[in-house]
Amino acid sequence: MFGGCLRAPPFCEDLYAMNLERVVHIDAEDNSASTRPEARPLRRDGETFSMAQALISSRQNVSPKRLVEPGPSAEQLDALLSLAAAAPDHGLLMPWRFILVPAEQRHHLAEVFALALIDRDPGATLEQIESAREKAHRAPMLLVAIACLGPRQPNTPPLERMVSMGAAIQNLLLGAHALGFGAGLTSGQAMASPRLHRLCKLGEGETAVCCINVGTVTKRKASARVRPLPAEFVSELADESTVGRLQ
Numbered sequence: 604m605f606g607g608c609l610r611a612p613p614f615c616e617d618l619y620a621m622n623l624e625r626v627v628h629i630d631a632e633d634n635s636a637s638t639r640p641e642a643r644p645l646r647r648d649g650e651t652f653s654m655a656q657a658l659i660s661s662r663q664n665v666s667p668k669r670l671v672e673p674g675p676s677a678e679q680l681d682a683l684l685s686l687a688a689a690a691p692d693h694g695l696l697m698p699w700r701f702i703l704v705p706a707e708q709r710h711h712l713a714e715v716f717a718l719a720l721i722d723r724d725p726g727a728t729l730e731q732i733e734s735a736r737e738k739a740h741r742a743p744m745l746l747v748a749i750a751c752l753g754p755r756q757p758n759t760p761p762l763e764r765m766v767s768m769g770a771a772i773q774n775l776l777l778g779a780h781a782l783g784f785g786a787g788l789t790s791g792q793a794m795a796s797p798r799l800h801r802l803c804k805l806g807e808g809e810t811a812v813c814c815i816n817v818g819t820v821t822k823r824k825a826s827a828r829v830r831p832l833p834a835e836f837v838s839e840l841a842d843e844s845t846v847g848r849l850q
């Protein structure tokens with residue numbers, strides 16, 4: 604189904620074959636057809652790890668200013684969202700959702716960005732207001748990522764839900780990268796604006812976290828950021844005698 608529409612760095616070719624095959628499920632209740640990606644067995648070898656390593660380590664945030672048409676097709680978007688659905692999710696709450704803002708609706712988002720700026724800074728210049736507005740029009744594909752942190756059963760803590768949301772976003776970013784697109788996150792104070800909340804029709808406990816921008820990269824950064832070394836973020840639990848002293 605996806606064969607003709609996928610573009611990707613060569614290291615990802617096998618990943619498509621492994622992960623993007625589609626199956627159709629017919630719901631017995633209402634007879635409606637829906638497609639779900641089938642989880643296929645993964646070869647657990649060095650080659651698969653090398654592909655994962657190449658994909659993950661070569662991803663970098665791309666500013667929406669550098670993203671132009673074409674963006675993902677409808678099928679590619681569907682495939683990317685299916686990757687988000689594979690995020691770890693304690694309690695299977697699906698504590699996040701995404702709102703696609705198509706080109707013809709971007710002016711609403713632009714208006715919210717402009718008015719949110721004026722709310723914060725009534726003295727904003729016309730240039731600043733125009734720049735805020737313009738942010739809604741940059742990338743060919745724009746999703747608003749919403750965290751669902753309200754009361755649910757089981758009532759998994761909000762931090763755990765945010766971990767799930769981060770994983771869902773990362774899956775989507777990596778998928779976009781594997782398809783040959785650039786992707787970047789944008790946020791800012793407008794995310795907390797009641798105007799954005801109204802536009803997105805947020806429910807109880809829902810928060811707009813960031814925008815996910817995807818498109819074709821015009822120009823990459825000269826060099827990716829220097830990533831931290833494991834030694835900078837990993838430590839080992841102290842031995843038993845030290846732990847004892849701390850209790």
Ligand SMILES: Cc1cc2nc3c(=O)[nH]c(=O)nc-3n(C[C@H](O)[C@H](O)[C@H](O)COP(=O)(O)O)c2cc1C
Nearest residue numbers: 662663664665666787788789790791812813827828
């Ligand atoms: C929730 C979230 C919001 C972000 N918002 C912005 C933003 O408003 N502007 C921006 O330039 N980058 C934003 N970023 C992207 C980070 O700046 C970027 O991930 C960071 O610089 C590391 O670069 P890398 O992703 O290429 O490794 C955001 C990232 C996250 C996780």
